[in-house]
Amino acid sequence: MTSLYTDQKLFVYNTLSRSKEVFQPLNPPLIGMYVCGPTVYGDAHLGHARPAITFDLVYRYLVHLGYKVRYVRNITDVGHLENDSDEGEDKIAQKARLEQVEPMEIVQQYTVRYHRNMDQLNVLRPSIEPHASGHIIEQIEMIKKILESGFAYEVNGSVYFDVEKYNSNHHYGVLSGRKIEDLLSNTRVLAAQVEKRSGLDFALWKKAEASHIMRWPSPWSDGFPGWHMECSAMGCKYLGDQFDIHGGGMDLLFPHHESEIAQSTIVNGKAPVRYWMHNNMITINGQKMGKSLGNAMSLDDLFTGNHPLLEKAYSPMTIRFFILQAQYRSTLDFSNEALQAAEKGMKKLLVAAESLQQLKAVTDTQSLGINSIFTACYEAMNDDFNSPVVIANLFEAVRIINSAKDGLAAINQQDLDQLQQLFKVFVFDILGLIAEGSSSNHAIVDGLMQTIIQLRQDARARKDYATSDIIRDKLNNLSIVLKDGKEGTSWELK
RNA sequence: GGUCUCGUGGCCGAGUGGUUAGGCAGCGGUCUGCAAAACCGUGUACAGCGGUUCGAAUCCGCUCGAGACCUCCA
Structure with a gap:
């Protein structure tokens, strides 16, 4: 071998x-x-x-x-x-x-x-x-x-x-x-x-x-x-x-x-x-980070949001994703706006990784060309570890996954296998991202959620939107987001 | 002051002599009971001024701006 x-x-x-x-x-x-x-x-x-x-x-x-x-x-x-x-x-x-x-x-x-x-x-x-x-x-x-x-x-x-x-x-x-x-x-x-x-x-x-x-x-x-x-x-x-x-x-x-x-x-x-x-170095709001400038922030500060310059807490994976979104030889500027953009982007990527597990292959369909994404990712890594280009290419795969999930694209078994391999290799093994607060972690919680989702579906079926919206809003206050899709409703933590 | 790096659309960030980066935000549409999510579509971007070239954001020069190191900060 x-x-x-x-x-x-x-x-x-x-x-x-x-x-x-x-x-x-x-x-x-x-x-x-x-x-x-x-x-x-x-x-x-x-x-x-x-x-x-x-x-x-x-x-x-x-x-x-x-x-x-x-x-x-x-x-x-x-x-x-x-x-x-x-x-x-x-x-x-x-x-x-x-x-x-x-x-x-x-x-x-x-x-x-x-x-x-x-x-x-x-x-x-x-x-x-x-x-x-x-x-x-x-x-x-x-x-x-x-x-x-x-x-x-x-x-x-x-x-x-x-x-x-x-x-x-x-x-x-x-x-x-x-x-x-x-x-x-x-x-x-x-x-x-x-x-x-x-x-x-x-x-x-x-x-x-x-x-x-x-x-x-x-x-x-x-x-x-x-x-x-x-x-x-x-x-x-x-x-x-x-x-x-x-x-x-x-x-x-x-x-x-x-x-x-x-x-x-x-x-x-x-x-x-x-x-x-x-x-290269990191700047904060365009300024060099330094003790004397009063803008130094520890990782714990970032993870807890406990710093005057931070609007909120940012998870470790958000920080990791954000750093990987820039090539390592470029300066990287931290700001709340940029971090929140990274947070959303990373979430989109990781949610797609989960969706990928639920996808079913359709036989006798044209290949969607996952191979070229694979190749592009390797080329990017071979070009002095260009992780931002890897990520850009992964978003191409995200689009394909979401389209397939919505029934807008049919995916064959080979493409499905390759997509799963792509995510395993590049998202998890190489970029080293891990799913935080995954919704499928706890069987009991998920069981409870399925019950709640069913109750809401029943309310919607009899057009009792007041009840269904209360359920959605209350859950939202608990940072649980319901997502209505073609295949039914799923949930995730905000 | 010396050496060096950089200046990309609202924000972050790839790229690099002629071809779409990508994410976030915005706008329009599809979907939805309404949303959210997702999908489709959508941007006068390459600091300024000259020069090289058939053609430059990409090469060269100058100007302006930012930053790094020279000071045991990653």
């Missing part, structure tokens, strides 16, 4: 080349994928949902194609718990310190909450979810190697990467498209940087100040690893010197990923990653 990936030519936009490239894994069918995960010192917000869902889509599609994917997504729980002068979440860390809570309590608390949110969004768990704090030794070993090779230097217990030396025989800027001369002329000189030989140099190991609560012993000082180290160390440990895909938000492109490349290249003698993928 051949795998799908032998037939599907997948194009991936590689930040390294700024172009779409044919995806060719190093060791098919194995694929190594690393994605930068959250720093767990606050509730997951909208910004966390985008990369999680983007790379969930990538992961799901690669698996669907038959690849065996090792998906690593880290938990950053080291070194970020102080020195944050912003107004927002860092106060939690401060508070933790004041209340003498262990930093790992904060880490644990927000890791659990992150997982819960990701489960709600139906984001699959990665294969490995390593903690930076659990890989201090690996990071120290890596730093040692960089020091030995002469591309780092120690000052007062801290170790810095020598960017200019690296750039003398490598290209620091290969990923972000920056030139070191430009960087040098634009680097600000901050007080904390006096130890560095150059403002471009970045910390591999930082000596901890007395106030710093997270610290580990090292050959150089009690301290903590530099921000970029963890991904280099853990990526290398679990995926090897060189692996296929590294993902993350565009904001991590520089300096994080650029520096990651530099470090790993020195240690391993080759570029660590073949395909760099970056998802």
Whole structure:
């Protein structure tokens, strides 16, 4: 049996080349994928949902194609718990310190909450979810190697990467498209940087100040690893010197990923990653989402509607669908209007998925060409995971399903089978949507509803519209919508 | 200031040198006891100004506007 990936030519936009490239894994069918995960010192917000869902889509599609994917997504729980002068979440860390809570309590608390949110969004768990704090030794070993090779230097217990030396025989800027001369002329000189030989140099190991609560012993000082180290160390440990895909938000492109490349290249003698993928940012009402702008909203805010900017609650699947309705490399603007449009669209799609289960095939009818929808969906996914085009094509299938349901189109068995396969593969397996509040979940409730619907039908039959409308209105107040169709009346939750 | 990205109809968002994106909203129709849902039909869209071209929303230049990174935020 051949795998799908032998037939599907997948194009991936590689930040390294700024172009779409044919995806060719190093060791098919194995694929190594690393994605930068959250720093767990606050509730997951909208910004966390985008990369999680983007790379969930990538992961799901690669698996669907038959690849065996090792998906690593880290938990950053080291070194970020102080020195944050912003107004927002860092106060939690401060508070933790004041209340003498262990930093790992904060880490644990927000890791659990992150997982819960990701489960709600139906984001699959990665294969490995390593903690930076659990890989201090690996990071120290890596730093040692960089020091030995002469591309780092120690000052007062801290170790810095020598960017200019690296750039003398490598290209620091290969990923972000920056030139070191430009960087040098634009680097600000901050007080904390006096130890560095150059403002471009970045910390591999930082000596901890007395106030710093997270610290580990090292050959150089009690301290903590530099921000970029963890991904280099853990990526290398679990995926090897060189692996296929590294993902993350565009904001991590520089300096994080650029520096990651530099470090790993020195240690391993080759570029660590073949395909760099970056998802774009999210804006809210056209503005960047940020703590300082006061428009940051957590996922729980969205799910409960408990935020001044929100007119109502939006379900996890609405958020997921909304994010998938934009290509991952575009900025995505959140607004109540846009979310409500997404909510309705998604509902239409999922209701059609349910209707599909009730459809009966008619023999001896012309094919409606479901095959072409299938093909179009694969083409869209192969074109750098273009989920909005997949969705657009699925709505073509929705129209066919609804027409068949209304008796306006006859559907043959092959089309029916293909439609069911289409929805299974693209709606549920790849886009990862799930039916929320499905009406067929509870046999007792459905039985009750059938009784009520029958009573209303009886009233309508004797033209007692006052009674039938009362039934409909009362149910509507309970968020139960009755839908009169050719085949009788069905119901669903609003 | 430097580097880079983007500007599509009421809203969100694909696409890209000549062909329908799609969703939501609106309008008209079918269906309905009336609605809702569904189906059918319906839009002077491609920031502005120049240029290249037989032809540009799509390529080039400029202007205006928005955003990202350069400041351990996804």
